[in-house]
Amino acid sequence: MFKLGSKLWYGLAAFGFLAAFVYAGASGHHAVGMETFVGAISLGYKGRVGDHLGYAVLVSLGFVSLFVGIVLSALRDADPEAAAQVVGLDTVPAVEAPRTASFWPLVGAFSLAALALGLAVDKLFFVVGLVGLAITVVEWAVRNWADRATGDPEVNRAIRHRLMFPVEIPGIALVGIGLFVLLISRVLLALPEVGSSIVFGLVPVAVLAVGALVALKPKVSSTLVAVLMLVGGMAILAGGIAAGIKGERKIEKHVTQHQGLNVQLHPGAPQGGKVGG
Amino acid sequence: MRRLRSLTDIAAPSTTEAGIPVAVPDGESHGLSHATSTGISNEKLAMWCFLGSECLLFGGLISTYLLYKDKAVRGPKPHELYAIPFTSVSSFVLLMSSLTMVLAVSAIQRGDQRALRAWIATTALLGATFISGQVYEFSVFLKEGMGFTTNAASSAFFTLTGFHGVHVTIGIVMLLSVLVLSLRGRLPQERAEAVEIVGLYWHFVDVVWILIFTVVYLIK
Amino acid sequence: MTDATATAIPHDAHGDVGVTAHHTPSDGHYVRVALFLAVATALEVILSYTALHGIALLVPLLVVMAIKFVIVASHFMHLRFDDKLLSKIFYTGLLLATGVYIAALSSLHVFAGK
Amino acid sequence: MLGGRLRRLAPLAGAVVLLASGCAKKAPQTTLSPKGPEARTIANLINPVFLVAGVVFVLVLGGALFVAIKFRARDDDDFDAFPAQVHGNFKLEIGWTIVPAIILAVIGALTVSTIFTLSKKPVAGALHVQVTGQQWWWEYRYDLNNDGKFDEIVTANDLVIPEGRQIALTITSRDVIHSWWAPALNGKKDAVPNHRSPLTIQADHTGEFIGQCTEYCGLSHAQMRIKVISVSADEFTKWADNQQKPAANPTEQAAVEGWKVFAGQCTSCHRVNGLKDPSAPTKDFAYPNVVNQRAGVVPNLTHLMSRTTFAGATFDLRKSDDSADGRYCKALGIHWADKPADLTRCLNRVDLEAWLLDPPGRKPMAPGPAMSPASRGMPNLHLTGQQIDYLIAYLSTLK
Amino acid sequence: MSTTDAALPALPSGEPPRTTRPGGVFARPQTDTGWRSWVTTVDHKKLGIMYGTAALFFFVIGGGEALLIRIQLATPNGKLLSADLYNQVFTMHGTTMIFLVVMPIGAAFMNYLIPLQIGARDVAFPRLNAFGFWCFLFGGVMLNSSWLLGHAPDGGWFNYAPNSGVIFSPTHGIDFWNMGLLITGIASLTGAINLIVTVLNMRAPGMTMMKMPVFTWMALVTQFLLLFAIPVLTSAQFLLMFDRLFGANFFKTAQGGDPLLWEHLFWIFGHPEVYIMILPAFGVVSEIIPVFARKPLFGYPFMVFSGIAIGFMGWGVWAHHMFASGIGPISVAAFSMSTMFIAVPTGVKILNWLATMWGGKLKFSSPMLFSIGLVTMFTIGGLSGVTHAVAPADTQQTDTYYIVAHFHYVLFGGALFGFVGGWYFWWPKAFGYALNDTLGKVHFWLMLIGFNLTFGPMHILGLQGMPRRTYTYKNGYGFNFWNMVSTIGAFVITVSFLVLAYNILASRRKARKAQGVGTGRLTMAADPWDGRSLEWMLPSPTPAHNFDEVPVVRSLDEFWHRKYGEEEDGRLVRIAATEDVVQKGTNTDVHLPSPSYWPIVLAFGLPFIGYGLIYSLWFAVLGGICVVGGIYGWVMEPSVDPDAGHHDPEPGATEPEPSGEAAADEEAALVD
Numbered sequence A: 001m002f003k004l005g006s007k008l009w010y011g012l013a014a015f016g017f018l019a020a021f022v023y024a025g026a027s028g029h030h031a032v033g034m035e036t037f038v039g040a041i042s043l044g045y046k047g048r049v050g051d052h053l054g055y056a057v058l059v060s061l062g063f064v065s066l067f068v069g070i071v072l073s074a075l076r077d078a079d080p081e082a083a084a085q086v087v088g089l090d091t092v093p094a095v096e097a098p099r100t101a102s103f104w105p106l107v108g109a110f111s112l113a114a115l116a117l118g119l120a121v122d123k124l125f126f127v128v129g130l131v132g133l134a135i136t137v138v139e140w141a142v143r144n145w146a147d148r149a150t151g152d153p154e155v156n157r158a159i160r161h162r163l164m165f166p167v168e169i170p171g172i173a174l175v176g177i178g179l180f181v182l183l184i185s186r187v188l189l190a191l192p193e194v195g196s197s198i199v200f201g202l203v204p205v206a207v208l209a210v211g212a213l214v215a216l217k218p219k220v221s222s223t224l225v226a227v228l229m230l231v232g233g234m235a236i237l238a239g240g241i242a243a244g245i246k247g248e249r250k251i252e253k254h255v256t257q258h259q260g261l262n263v264q265l266h267p268g269a270p271q272g273g274k275v276g277g
Numbered sequence B: 001m002r003r004l005r006s007l008t009d010i011a012a013p014s015t016t017e018a019g020i021p022v023a024v025p026d027g028e029s030h031g032l033s034h035a036t037s038t039g040i041s042n043e044k045l046a047m048w049c050f051l052g053s054e055c056l057l058f059g060g061l062i063s064t065y066l067l068y069k070d071k072a073v074r075g076p077k078p079h080e081l082y083a084i085p086f087t088s089v090s091s092f093v094l095l096m097s098s099l100t101m102v103l104a105v106s107a108i109q110r111g112d113q114r115a116l117r118a119w120i121a122t123t124a125l126l127g128a129t130f131i132s133g134q135v136y137e138f139s140v141f142l143k144e145g146m147g148f149t150t151n152a153a154s155s156a157f158f159t160l161t162g163f164h165g166v167h168v169t170i171g172i173v174m175l176l177s178v179l180v181l182s183l184r185g186r187l188p189q190e191r192a193e194a195v196e197i198v199g200l201y202w203h204f205v206d207v208v209w210i211l212i213f214t215v216v217y218l219i220k
Numbered sequence C: 001m002t003d004a005t006a007t008a009i010p011h012d013a014h015g016d017v018g019v020t021a022h023h024t025p026s027d028g029h030y031v032r033v034a035l036f037l038a039v040a041t042a043l044e045v046i047l048s049y050t051a052l053h054g055i056a057l058l059v060p061l062l063v064v065m066a067i068k069f070v071i072v073a074s075h076f077m078h079l080r081f082d083d084k085l086l087s088k089i090f091y092t093g094l095l096l097a098t099g100v101y102i103a104a105l106s107s108l109h110v111f112a113g114k
Numbered sequence D: 001m002l003g004g005r006l007r008r009l010a011p012l013a014g015a016v017v018l019l020a021s022g023c024a025k026k027a028p029q030t031t032l033s034p035k036g037p038e039a040r041t042i043a044n045l046i047n048p049v050f051l052v053a054g055v056v057f058v059l060v061l062g063g064a065l066f067v068a069i070k071f072r073a074r075d076d077d078d079f080d081a082f083p084a085q086v087h088g089n090f091k092l093e094i095g096w097t098i099v100p101a102i103i104l105a106v107i108g109a110l111t112v113s114t115i116f117t118l119s120k121k122p123v124a125g126a127l128h129v130q131v132t133g134q135q136w137w138w139e140y141r142y143d144l145n146n147d148g149k150f151d152e153i154v155t156a157n158d159l160v161i162p163e164g165r166q167i168a169l170t171i172t173s174r175d176v177i178h179s180w181w182a183p184a185l186n187g188k189k190d191a192v193p194n195h196r197s198p199l200t201i202q203a204d205h206t207g208e209f210i211g212q213c214t215e216y217c218g219l220s221h222a223q224m225r226i227k228v229i230s231v232s233a234d235e236f237t238k239w240a241d242n243q244q245k246p247a248a249n250p251t252e253q254a255a256v257e258g259w260k261v262f263a264g265q266c267t268s269c270h271r272v273n274g275l276k277d278p279s280a281p282t283k284d285f286a287y288p289n290v291v292n293q294r295a296g297v298v299p300n301l302t303h304l305m306s307r308t309t310f311a312g313a314t315f316d317l318r319k320s321d322d323s324a325d326g327r328y329c330k331a332l333g334i335h336w337a338d339k340p341a342d343l344t345r346c347l348n349r350v351d352l353e354a355w356l357l358d359p360p361g362r363k364p365m366a367p368g369p370a371m372s373p374a375s376r377g378m379p380n381l382h383l384t385g386q387q388i389d390y391l392i393a394y395l396s397t398l399k
Numbered sequence E: 001m002s003t004t005d006a007a008l009p010a011l012p013s014g015e016p017p018r019t020t021r022p023g024g025v026f027a028r029p030q031t032d033t034g035w036r037s038w039v040t041t042v043d044h045k046k047l048g049i050m051y052g053t054a055a056l057f058f059f060v061i062g063g064g065e066a067l068l069i070r071i072q073l074a075t076p077n078g079k080l081l082s083a084d085l086y087n088q089v090f091t092m093h094g095t096t097m098i099f100l101v102v103m104p105i106g107a108a109f110m111n112y113l114i115p116l117q118i119g120a121r122d123v124a125f126p127r128l129n130a131f132g133f134w135c136f137l138f139g140g141v142m143l144n145s146s147w148l149l150g151h152a153p154d155g156g157w158f159n160y161a162p163n164s165g166v167i168f169s170p171t172h173g174i175d176f177w178n179m180g181l182l183i184t185g186i187a188s189l190t191g192a193i194n195l196i197v198t199v200l201n202m203r204a205p206g207m208t209m210m211k212m213p214v215f216t217w218m219a220l221v222t223q224f225l226l227l228f229a230i231p232v233l234t235s236a237q238f239l240l241m242f243d244r245l246f247g248a249n250f251f252k253t254a255q256g257g258d259p260l261l262w263e264h265l266f267w268i269f270g271h272p273e274v275y276i277m278i279l280p281a282f283g284v285v286s287e288i289i290p291v292f293a294r295k296p297l298f299g300y301p302f303m304v305f306s307g308i309a310i311g312f313m314g315w316g317v318w319a320h321h322m323f324a325s326g327i328g329p330i331s332v333a334a335f336s337m338s339t340m341f342i343a344v345p346t347g348v349k350i351l352n353w354l355a356t357m358w359g360g361k362l363k364f365s366s367p368m369l370f371s372i373g374l375v376t377m378f379t380i381g382g383l384s385g386v387t388h389a390v391a392p393a394d395t396q397q398t399d400t401y402y403i404v405a406h407f408h409y410v411l412f413g414g415a416l417f418g419f420v421g422g423w424y425f426w427w428p429k430a431f432g433y434a435l436n437d438t439l440g441k442v443h444f445w446l447m448l449i450g451f452n453l454t455f456g457p458m459h460i461l462g463l464q465g466m467p468r469r470t471y472t473y474k475n476g477y478g479f480n481f482w483n484m485v486s487t488i489g490a491f492v493i494t495v496s497f498l499v500l501a502y503n504i505l506a507s508r509r510k511a512r513k514a515q516g517v518g519t520g521r522l523t524m525a526a527d528p529w530d531g532r533s534l535e536w537m538l539p540s541p542t543p544a545h546n547f548d549e550v551p552v553v554r555s556l557d558e559f560w561h562r563k564y565g566e567e568e569d570g571r572l573v574r575i576a577a578t579e580d581v582v583q584k585g586t587n588t589d590v591h592l593p594s595p596s597y598w599p600i601v602l603a604f605g606l607p608f609i610g611y612g613l614i615y616s617l618w619f620a621v622l623g624g625i626c627v628v629g630g631i632y633g634w635v636m637e638p639s640v641d642p643d644a645g646h647h648d649p650e651p652g653a654t655e656p657e658p659s660g661e662a663a664a665d666e667e668a669a670l671v672d
């Protein structure tokens, strides 16, 4: 049902709306609050919207994309039989190499839109868009190529993995570590000094406890594990975001007395009375 | 035939060649490690050589720190800023990760995949926790006015602990790779040594921290 | 250097207490080692908070540190249970590092006046 | 084959002959003719070592030659008749482990005792001088009253010392590592920034001793020379008294013009002790407060004319550049300590003018973008010929 | 490479299987001819040859730089080079000769010979080996690219701080030096690990440590030195890099930085480094001399243990490069003593070589001449070394041409003489034809004379006080004559190497004609010199799989003892014809590690990270992707392509059975 083409459009639509929403708030000069929220949701009918032109363009983007997506879906996008019907062929064209579900179009659409948005709003969006686009191009290309490589989906998947895992595994691992580290360190920074040590001690204890539970009690159901992990993940995420909003605790600049090094300084430090250097 | 087999092999890895009864290069030797002249597998011997070599790398950085720890023309010196309780927790975290690492090795040696995964994941998370602590510590130091370029002592401090942090991070990536392999069923009991070798690296990173903690943090 | 021949001799442990190359210690053993290490670390921290200073602080700290180091290396890293060749290689590196760097630092007067 | 071997030895044989002849005149920087106790101590150590090395050299090379000739396979030999298969000889090998060890132990003992002899603290009556290397010249500061402060005399290029008296040098650097070396007096000592290294020298007699910076220190490492001038105690006192005087205001018209140029162009770096303001000749000159790392760490010019060389002892300040002894003006037949005033007539104007016209063109330097902290050396100030004439007139008053 | 003509089985999807490899990317390289075979090879022999070729290429560059130096210094006030250019030229000359010539020539010999001498199929980690080579090559190319990118390094080969800091060396030259050598350092480190494991683990049955050829022993010691010395340089280089690129304060003296830290770190590496350069050459001549003296090596155990002793003692002497730096009399005395005593084990080697020749039946073929050249010329250099070790004397000698004379005598007169002898010796084994002996002798005599003309006078110049690293000197210091002699000598050396170049081409042409093979493969007798160690058992050139059948070793000089027996009185008798004991090289059953793209991909990324750090981080991103992708691609790739030509299955062996849980080799190399 959801085939390649329509997905791209749905993605673009979703992004258009989201971007419009963000843009509405970001481009205003007022503090972001209920007003902006309502404004963005109500198409400016109620509440406040910042820059109207940009907002309108993005919302339109959303609507148009949504429309095209629906049309494509209705026309059974990329279905060979449908295609055959449309073109009026008697036989269905040869089966294409089997394809696996792909969410890359979605990501690509988001990235593209972020790119566009970035040009208007913030460099960050631009960079995110660029990176997203690059990833999409590579991943999508590889996948499409791999999907057609042989007639055997097993083999195709293997090929894809062989090419992409070398990049994906470390990439994802690094992003994961980065995220984890970022969140936890935000939490620690937000807490008072003693608190941070305590929380810092609690995290490993919790990790250890869960790890030990899973490892030592083979009876523990995988659902429980999944739930625990989910809860843990959510807790870290929430904590990190909350801490990020709250901001860091106040850290004083350290003042030091320097007796001065017994170093002969570089630019002709005065060396005594009688002789000018 | 030949070409296709390669592809199916990737999908369902299977083949190992019957061993030649002498030492053979590279991965070919796995499972045949007793065919080496010393009885130690190539990979393990290589890892130990590497660790021996790392001693001199870290030695150089630790010495640099010792030489410079009191050399600060401006800004605070590292040891004026240390929060020992916090760093003690860091040490504890890393120590415990060594424990979970060794338990992971022990698990795969028993063939207990579930425990293996649990312990590996725990180790990786503990490692990440350690890094979080380090990032936190660095941020605080920065706020307190001691950055990488502030003075000779601070440069030496950040370089040493930063190098260690990078080692830990590489270790985590290795652990996560092991985890993925295990989840994909590519890490049977016979391959326990692969985990053991990753473990060696991990423990080494821990051992270096033992040095850093005492020499850099505790000794003023 | 070991003088091993290529004819695979199963390398038995070298008379170590009840463990051989093929029978690594139990998990309980590891947990006990870890506990010991944790206690040693705590001891170090406590030491650093005592009134001790100078050489009186330095020596115990360094001793505990060395003990911790060796324990991790020999138990967690299995040096005790593995072929001695591995220990030789690793400790050669370690001792070389200790030697040259201490010599260099003393020639830079790092230890003077302390 | 033999011919080749002999031919190979020929240059070495020649070397020995040349070394023996020493030839200090032709080789002013030679390490082989010590002119002071420290250098002699070293020579007394190295000569026997050279001898031992020579003997080993002859034995090993001679041995190789002997073996090669004696045991060479002759064409008519039956190649399947093998020589006796000797696998080794434990006693012999232990022997040639121990014998060199003993020889070296002896050399080692001598070496160690010499090391400690040479690093003895200077005697009480020693003259203390601080030697500061910088790119690419040497600054000398004297501590005449022995108060630990090197503030009585500051000069450059020529290190003037009294003969027969021990000089305690403290060697350091302001930028990179240099090495101070006057081979006739002592071995080298590196000038390491943030380190102050002692070195004692002593000249047996009056005379000039040539040396050079020997630690690679960038562009003009080759032009960072050293000249030690040993003079009699009297002469030294005269010299020292003169050096401690501030500069007087110039009187001649050209020199006054030069003074103005100097105050305007040169004082952002150079210092002249007692310099007055040309527009208000009784007021002390207020040095411009420029942001320049090199300000004040370039040669002090107060007594420029009393020196025999300039710019890192690269150029002679006296016309008599073919004379090995720069203290005399050959053209006039006068001695600088007697009639310093007349020396201006003996000034090597050619090189000095060329220097002022384009310093980096005369000596490789990297003055860098105007006054930047990375500036190393003296920049081209684009002086006109007229300005240079005036400047030289002024500089000539700095006696 | 045999292909099967069995019918292709259908795929699960029912689609007929394709006969082409999908896309090509996954096709593991399989050729063993053509340029691609060189790019993707993991064969230690090919890599050895590549190391040698690249080193020769760099030798021409470094030699050209030497000639520039010599022309500049031929007369006083030389005008060929400016001070700035001269500084770059001597820096690059020293750096090139040491890191890109002598070390890799050593690596070439070790790569080629170690597996052969211990009876192994390849090194322990063939892909790592390939990776090492590419790191070396790309690092060297990156270093030299600085010539084209504005300014070459100008800090001298030991690059003392703070002269190498941004303030005093503001161009990117030093950054190139740093990055380039960090990358070649990776090559050395991986090579060290690889070869250590190879020697310890891959020995043929019966080959105990004390039955290994001396060359292999010296290589082992060398690799241990590399293993422990490289990281010291690496740490110093990181400090300098952080200083220059990220504003750290390690060597900024105004911030309290200590220039002596660099000196210590550099020389802690630097002195073991000089033994890294000489020990392989010692190993080479220890192989050559017995063959041409027709006697076993005198005192094998002493040779081995003196090598080990040199290796260990080499760690305790580094500060002899700092005698003038003001490190204080106690340090000076200690290092002075320790330095002198290195002459003891070295002397043992020299005298044992002479004793090997003593009573022998010396045949002066080219390899032997060069070996004797090493024994004598190195002794000269060693003796001047001992005169430096006398610290007070060294304060007169250091940084003069006397030092330049010393290290050229040990490096050129020692290492290079040995290596050139090794080329003549093993050339047939590697390339299937021998170099012309007469031309070889011409080469030797020209080189010996030119060498002594060039560097002999430098002793005199140094003692007369000529400082090194000066782009010019004045009239009137007595430097003129000997400098001119030295320059003439340098040209004689150049001619001698042109003779070698001619010899290589002419001998090959002649062999081609004689064998009538056109551009095809040359072959020749397995054992042209009546050799002693296992490599002479193999056909020349060595077949890809080395040994048809791994030999079981019973004694030192195993191959020799298969040919000759020793009677009671020590007289030799032939017990087998050479043809009967050499292998035919016809075995096709051998399963070899497969070629791979990943090593070169991975290594290719490294210089980009280097350029990135210097110019723009975007390059570094590219490089990083190469590196990370390379690592994982490598890890996931089986070291042996299951797909590669198995040739025929071993007689009796069945096709490998797919066993469900057996792991793929893919992760085998997780850590290699």
Ligand code: HEA
Residues within 6 Å of the ligand: D053, D056, D060, D099, D100, D101, D103, D104, E158, E274, E275, E277, E278, E320, E321, E323, E339, E340, E342, E343, E346, E347, E348, E350, E351, E378, E379, E380, E381, E382, E383, E384, E385, E386, E388, E389, E390, E394, E397, E398, E399, E403, E406, E407, E410, E411, E414, E415
């Ligand atoms: C292959 C490289 C190599 C080798 C093997 C050596 C070997 C030795 N080197 Fe050398 N050295 C260098 C390469 C090498 N060196 C380089 C490149 C530099 C300069 C770096 C730079 O500044 O750019 C240098 C510099 C250098 C210095 C510093 C000089 C200075 O800058 O002031 C010193 C000081 O002690 C020294 C000493 C020695 C000694 C004692 C040996 C000994 O190992 C020699 C031992 C051998 C013998 C002595 C000969 C044989 C022995 C006998 C026949 C027995 C009988 C002998 C006696 C009883 C004496 N070397």
Ligand code: HEA
Residues within 6 Å of the ligand: E059, E060, E062, E063, E064, E066, E067, E069, E070, E090, E091, E093, E094, E095, E097, E098, E101, E102, E155, E156, E157, E158, E404, E408, E411, E412, E416, E454, E467, E468, E469, E470, E471, E490, E493, E494, E497, E498
């Ligand atoms: C193995 C090392 C090695 C080798 C082989 C050489 C070889 C030579 N070296 Fe080098 N040298 C060093 C290592 C080496 N050098 C080091 C480490 C330094 C210190 C650097 C520093 O201070 O930082 C140094 C410094 C150095 C100096 C001192 C520079 C100074 O301090 O200012 C000089 C001066 O004459 C010199 C000369 C030569 C000469 C003439 C050769 C000749 O033997 C070269 C002969 C070779 C060739 C000419 C190439 C082969 C020729 C062909 C293949 C023919 C075709 C090619 C052409 C026609 C170009 N070298």
Ligand code: CUA
Residues within 6 Å of the ligand: D133, D134, D136, D177, D178, D179, D213, D214, D215, D216, D217, D218, D220, D221, D222, D224
């Ligand atoms: Cu100053 Cu060289």
Ligand SMILES: [Cu+2]
Residues within 6 Å of the ligand: E270, E271, E274, E317, E318, E320, E321
């Ligand atoms: Cu040395």
